[in-house]
């Protein structure tokens with residue numbers, strides 16, 4: 001388990017180095033620890049080291065861990081593909097959803113978000129290339145979906161999220177992330193108060209930070225390779 005804490009420290013140092021290199025303030029780039037396939041014990045260890053934000057992809061797997069760890073004050077982010085029959089569980093158990101890409105999903109989350117809870121924090125997942133993993137709205141459709149989400153009282157639109165194709169070249173990575181940053185700026189010009197760019201994974205977070213990321217979602221860098 002010490003290896004986990006070592007990787008966690010190294011990861012935070014790497015984020016700090018990327019911020020320094022690209023002129024970003026470190027406290028403007030949050031680290032979301034992607035804990036899919038990881039145990040509640042590993043999450044607890046990171047929580048004791050100060051990590052608060054955790055990302056999960058699979059609803060059933062996440063619900064067990066959220067329950068096991070309810071004595072801790074953690075912020076849970078849903079970052080997987082969201083099926084209609086799972087929206088209620090997500091609306092009840094998570095604080096954030098990064099992967100909203102349809103009007104219908106937004107409506108269901110709005111209806112199902114419990115009234116005792118604060119609004120669900122929402123990012124729109126944007127599809128930046130055809131070869132990208134499934135999910136995401138086309139860039140042209142982002143303004144309409146953003147306006148719809150902003151009008152729903154139980155949701156709070158926070159910004160945009162992307163999973164670009166896995167390429168190794170920094171400049172190509174930067175190109176995708178810059179496109180998301182431009183889309184975000186165009187929403188701000190339309191008067192929408194978005195403040196979040198959820199972009200950057202273990203293989204491309206430095207380029208994402210250079211392009212303006214405010215949340216990097218890192219699994220492998222912290223926990224090691226998944227099975």
Ligand SMILES: *Cc1c(COP(=O)(O)O)cnc(C)c1O
Pocket residue numbers: 034036057079080163201202203217218219220221
């Ligand atoms: C798994 C996953 C991550 C983390 O990926 P790593 O390459 O392990 O850092 C980030 N975002 C999403 C949406 C994921 O599904």
